[in-house]
Amino acid sequence: MIHIVHVISDLDAGGAEVMLAKLVRGMDGARFSNTVVSLTDEGQLGEQIKSSGVAVHTLGMKRGRPDVSALPKLLRLLKVIRPTIVQSWLYHADLLSTLAVKLAGSPTLIWNVRCSDMDLTRYSALTQWTQKILACCASIPAVVIANSEAGKRQHERLGYRPRRWVLIPNGFDTEQFRPDSCTRLSLRQEWQVPGDAVIIALVARVDPMKDHETFLHAAQLAAQVRRNVYFVLAGKDTERLTSAVVAKGLAARTRLLGYCRRMEGIFPGVDVVCLSSAFGEGFPNVLGEAMACGIPCVATDVGDARGILGETGLVVPARDAVALAGAITDLIDRGPESRAKLGRAARARIEAEYSLPRIVDRYAALYADVQSGKSSAH
Helix, strand or coil: CEEEEEEECCCCCCHHHHHHHHHHHHCCCCCEEEEEEECCCCCCCHHHHHHCCCEEEECCCCCCCCCCCHHHHHHHHHHHHCCCEEEEECHHHHHHHHHHHHHHCCCEEEEEECCCCCCHHHCCHHHHHHHHHHHHHCCCCCEEEECCHHHHHHHHHCCCCCCCEEECCCCECCCCCCCCHHHHHHHHHHHCCCCCCEEEEEECCCCHHHCHHHHHHHHHHHHHHCCCEEEEEECCCHHHHHHHHHHCCCHHHEEEEECCCCHHHCHHHCCEEEECCCCCCCCCHHHHHHHHCCCCEEEECCCCHHHHHCCCCEEECCCCHHHHHHHHHHHHHHHHHHHHHHHHHHHHHHHHHCEHHHHHHHHHHHHHHHHCCCCCCC
């Protein structure tokens, strides 16, 4: 039995957190024992993880505030659990886990880096400081996992020189995320959108990297030339964008849904999913989820978005509202049959390359490899 403690900065519904939740639910319980430790609280995903039989512990740190008491708490947990491997997710968890493992002196450490061209100037001094420290410590973990080629390249530019890089992209449950034409009409009735409207969705928390400003500008441009286009914004804090939507003259055509626990319940009602991020993305979960649901996507050229979409969607430069609007109107003008064809190709691509069992198997193989002592650089 391989015992893994996963340490993560929080358990809100971001990309890393969602992938962790999927991973621990999907692993073979006869071979692996998983425990999840959040530096802060149980967030939006804690109960979901616990419902699958995985223990969740919290260290009680305030978000964005360092707390020295978290280190002895983590050390006590490691002493009780005695894991084979400590797997950390996200920068602050990487740093705390490194300190804990060095002091404990026993478990093997693995980092998991998620971001690509992150604009650190938009984030706190604490995050910037943490990033610089980690670059100096990157040879400590046995392995550093990246979920994107772009993320690996970016961290190498930042000075990361690990003993071993391993690329494992995000995986998607194609039973959970699948086409569902039956709920399309009911969703449109719930959103009070005409049945023949073309709905463009942006599924993203409000964060500088997600660049809602560019999306709303593109939406404004598209709405000026296509009378049948509507917009749905879902994700944490999107309900706070009312004034920005009104300023763009889009109030009548935009629905702000806020945080939605089950995103697969939204995708069947939309025709196109957008990724408008300006920086920082590695492997955007929203693309894989939308593609698995058979929805064509428009994405900015960030992270591995171009490689994920392949020929099944459109890619435009980041921070270019005109180009984004042009891609949106392109997919509107292609009509429903052409969009459906792209959607079928998108789902087939996820099934072939990024299905959840395939990705869980890659993590399992890495953990077994590390546990057997075969983690030398290559």
